[in-house]
Amino acid sequence: MTDLTFLPGRTALEAVGLGVKHRRGWALRDCSFRVPAGRVCALVGPNGAGKSTLLSVAAGLRRAGAGSLSVLGRAPGGPEARPRVAFLAQDKPLYPNFTVADTLRMGEELNPGRWDRAAAERLVRQGNLPPHARVGTLSGGQRTRVALALAFGKRPELLLLDEPMSDLDPLVRHEMMAALMAEAAENATTIVLASHVLAELEGVCDYLLLIGGGRVRLAGEVEDLISAHRLVVGRHEEPGPPRAFAVHTVVESRTVGRQLTALIRPEGPLAGKWETGEPSLEDLLLAHLRAPDAPPLLTPSAEPRSAGVVAA
16 A cells, blocks of 8 residues: 555654543643654553553544644544544454454445455454354454454554453464564554553564653654663662762662662763663663653654644
8 A cells, every 4th residue: 555644754643732531530631742654653551541542532432622633634533534544442342243254344344445355354364263153252362353354454554452462362462463563564554552561562663652640751763762761780888879870860760689770861971880781672661660750751753743733
């Protein structure tokens, strides 16, 4: 598929001051970020951080209470964006009395002109799912495969996935992630993947959006965010943080016995005898999740380009 959306500089998602309020308070508050088109973006955060809320707004299923959001440069859920976006919710809603074949036929009828029958049937066939089996009789992992087949078959430009692999065993999860990446590479699909399994994001996602407390904490290219941090290890016996850290941004610091381990954003050379190295993506995410008050960081590509985007 060739589309202007995938040219350099195009935007998949852009939010400015986005806010969504529940009865008990704000699920998202003053969120501003940008996700360039063609990226595989990990959407990470603790339970209740607002990940599912953000995806549902992007899919056009909820309206924002403040600010704005654009999806492929259009209003989310509008007639121009809807055919170009696929959303797979956590509960993977499917009709239990439909057979697998019925479900794929429904996908084809609902997406005239865009449906890729071969891709959808290939994903089902790889799972050895009989076409005549009713969805309600399938295991959780099998239903996930059917739901992903519906999403892939739509050939979306933007694919929104909310914990899609949570009910799969490790082997099947690995297979499905490989299929997901192959589809994304073949069609230059932008993927936003919410996941709690941090280890499965390493080497798969090239973009990151970390949300905590309803706000954006980290956003940008994974490589740039990792290179902006250093994992520091060394001997420390004095109370309080080392004086050498005073000029740097300390995300998290932990001391066990006489051994200190810290994640910092260095502002220059680090004084003292410390072992330093580049953190893994999991190191980076865990430290920021354990330190919700750490200063946020957005790389230049994640900064919104304008103060006005299409209202959500």
